[in-house]
Each structure stands twice: as C-alpha cells, then as structure tokens.
Amino acid sequence: MIRDFIASWPLFHDAYVAGWLIAVLLAVVGVLVVARNQIFLGAAVAQTSTLGIALGMWLGSALGVEALAGDHAHGALSLIGVGFAVLAALLTARGGSGAQEAATGWLFLAAASGATLVLAASPHGLEEIKHLVSSSIIGATANDVWLFAALALISIGGVVLTRDRLLLFAIDPSMAVAVGMRASVWNAAVAAWLGLVVGLATRATGLLYTFGCLVLPPLAAASLCRESAALFWVAPLLAVASGLAGFVVANHLDLPPAQMAVALQALVVGAAWGVGRRAR
C-alpha cells in the first residue's frame, strides 16, 4: 500500500502536500469555529464561496473571457468566491446567537440554491457545481502548496502569540472586553481570516474537504484533550494524520482521496467521542 502511494508521489505530490497543508490550516482555524459554537457558520461560509465561484464561471462565460474563468474552479474569476466567503463570515459573525443562527441558515440556503441556478443553463455547469461540492484535491497546484504553507504559518504564528486571548475571546467575550480586548476588532479579524482561508480552501479543494477539515479534527481533539489550549496542536495533528492515512488508502483502493480523508476524520471523531465518554 505504501509502495503504491510512493509510486504515485511524482504525479500527485502537489495535491498531497497542498491537501495536508490545507488540513493543518483549517484545523487550527476550526478550533475557534468549534469553540465559538459556529460549526454551521463554517458550512455556510464554504457554501457561499461556491456561489462566488459559480458566479465567476458564469461571468467568464458571459463575457467570453474563458481564460479568466477557466474550465474549473481555478480560474481567476473564481477568486470572487474568496471575496464572498470573507463577506459572509463578516456579516454573520456579529449579533446574538439566535440572529446569527438565522442569518447563517439564510446564507447557506441562498448560496446553495443560487450556485446551482447560476450555472444551470451552462453546458457543464451542474457538473462543475457537483465537482465543487463533492471536493477533489487532485487539481491542487504548486502555487497552492506555497499559498497554504504561508497561510498555515501565519495562523500558527498568530495562535502562538495570542493563544490565551483567543481562548478568552471564544469562551467569554464579556470578560475579554473587561480586560481591555476590543471585541468588535477581534470579531472582525477572526471572521475575515476564517472567510479568507475557507474561501481559498474551497476554491482549491471544494466544499466537503474544506468543511470536513474545518470542524472534524477540532471536534475529535475536543473529546481527547483536557484543556482547550491543547486543541491548537492536537487538532492539526489529527488532521494531518487523517489526511496521510486517507490519501494512502485512497490511492491503494483507487478511491477519491479527499472523501477518504474526510471519512477517516469522521471515524476519528466517532472513536474520540467513545474514548472521551469512557474517560469521563
């Protein structure tokens, strides 16, 4: 099995490395998503990104600039998806939990239906949307490797410098304000970063892999750790381990690697819940 994987390395190494880097990046950011009870927000932001990508494809076709739109999500116009994701995260990050839940639900449904309708008349439109939603890491490029390595380093650096502030902000915003943190600034910064990384990850790998890496490793880590601070290194570790195992198994069985990695992450979460329950 390992030998098969090594044999596939020259052909797919960019896809594999980009997949692992995306997993690390999203798992780090996902700790805050899970800690702030915003899992559905993560799904809605990723879904909004697909609407932006769909609009980019449609715009490219309509304007006759196929070179910018491309024949898949890597076209330059698909960067609209990143913008949409950042906007969605910023718009839904504020407000009370009830209002936020309603806005998130509205966003998810509007984006999901809109993405399909925008490309419904296009010859390969629905196929593109299906491709984007179901995910694939195979299209990831060398540029993606550099991009996500840089984003992962920035995220890890940010966590190292501000870990306790991030946790206090996630656990008790009122106390965070009391100790001098500016809640609105932190809220906007965290939301913008979430939108950016989710938008870029969705563009590179699709919705399923992005959403899976965003929430499943932090959920598993939450069941295995005793303290929240440990989530910031346990979650990325689990994400990489699942990605590594997932890509190797998928290669051996000739199955799609992104789906295999997410399926393994889901299994790890189930096992972690069992372990966590037994430990309690």
Add this chain to the structure above:
Amino acid sequence: MLAAREPVPDDDILLAANRLTLGYGGAPVLREVDLRVRAGEFWFLLGPNGAGKTTLLRAVLGALPPAAGQLALHPSLDDRTALGFVPQRCTPNPILPTTVREFVGLGLVGLTLDGRERQARLAWALAHAGLAGLERRSYWALSGGQRQRALVARALVRRPRLLILDEPTNHLDFLIEEAILALLAALQRDERTAILFVTHALHVAERYATHVALFHGGTVESGPAAELLRPECLARAYGITGGAGLQPRPRDSRAQPHRETE
C-alpha cells in the same frame, strides 16, 4: 474605551463619574450620574430591571462610551490589569474541554508575569475562592456553585483594586451565596479592594454594603448604605408607594461588613 479620562485627584478614588450620561443609539438610559468609589468600599448597585445598572457597568468596563459627562478611572486601572470582572453568567461551549486551572488562568490575559508569579496568583485566587485542590478537575465536573466560584477566582487572579460583579449570586443557594459574599467582604477588609456588586437581593445589601447606588427613572442616588437603605428610599427607587414590603431583612449578627469609610 472610556471617552473622557481625567486625572483622579484623590489617590483613594478608583472610579469617578461626573455628570455622566449613558445610553444606546442616542436614547439616554442614565443621566447626570455622579459617583465616587474609593478603595475599600463595598458598593451595591440596586434598582428595578432596566434601570441602568448593567449599562453603568458596561461603561466602567469600557464597552460603552459616555454620551456626555466624564467617567474616570484611577491611573492604576487604565491598562485594566488591576480590574476584575465577574459576569452575570458565563456559558462556554460545553464541548470545549477545560480544567479549573485553565479557566481561572484565562483571567491573567493582558498581564505580563513570569511562570512563578502566575502560579502564585493562581494558587492565591483558587485558595481564596475555596477551590484549592480542584485545579486539575474538569470545569464541567464542577457544581453550579463551584463554577460561580471559578468565575470569582478568574477575576481575583488579577489581584484587582476594583472588582465588578454583575449579579454573581443569582440562582445560587443560600450557603453558596453566603460563602461568596464572605469572600468579597474579606477582600474588601483585608486587601482594600473596592467592589461594585449588582444585585436584587436587598437583604444582602443591608448586611454587606458600605455604600449604595439606587437606580431609578434614569438617575442614580448614591451614598453611604446607612442613608440610602431605608424604606422610603427603596420605595422611591422601586416605584412603590409606602415601601413596606421593601424593608431589608433585620441585620444578621454573623455578618461583619467592614465600614471604615462610613
């Protein structure tokens, strides 16, 4: 951020409101509030729901800028390192793992301390809050009363000169309420911590308050507890004619509030 800061002349004064007006979206909630809080005073903020108690706290915490007037903190409180806050409730996501040590340690955010000093402060706060020995226990394994103590410990770990508590004993049974208030009274007496305590429990105010702020009709009456904790004042604050039902309970001989400032 406080919109208006002026030097507080008296070094004992930690908080000074001068003709302070506060509100939301241009609609004033409190008007022309004057208040002086000194070190070692135990203030109770009393009044009906919606009278502006939490609004004033929000302003003191820097979450609400004054619409008019001035609100000044002692310079030692400017960077918030000596300010502690216990919110009405803290509801972290229950799937989030945390120990008592980690939860209380988050109160140290913004303070620059070495490892030994951090440990010393944690030990001191946990001991004062009656949580010594529970450092490694999961926060989620604590009882409701212990969680409230953990909130108090998280504020104490900052060694505050000014401690603000927003209805911290709501929904707690009598024994836990007593334990928390005894702890606060000891801090006021031994550390000269100034305390702002929002509550609806008049009997508690009667036993522990050195000073009282009565919120009603957009204004605040403030002064020594002995002057304001009278039926006619309380009746005025709560808008009840006569005020017979608003008499605090008779003083309990066990309570020992420290009233050096009266």
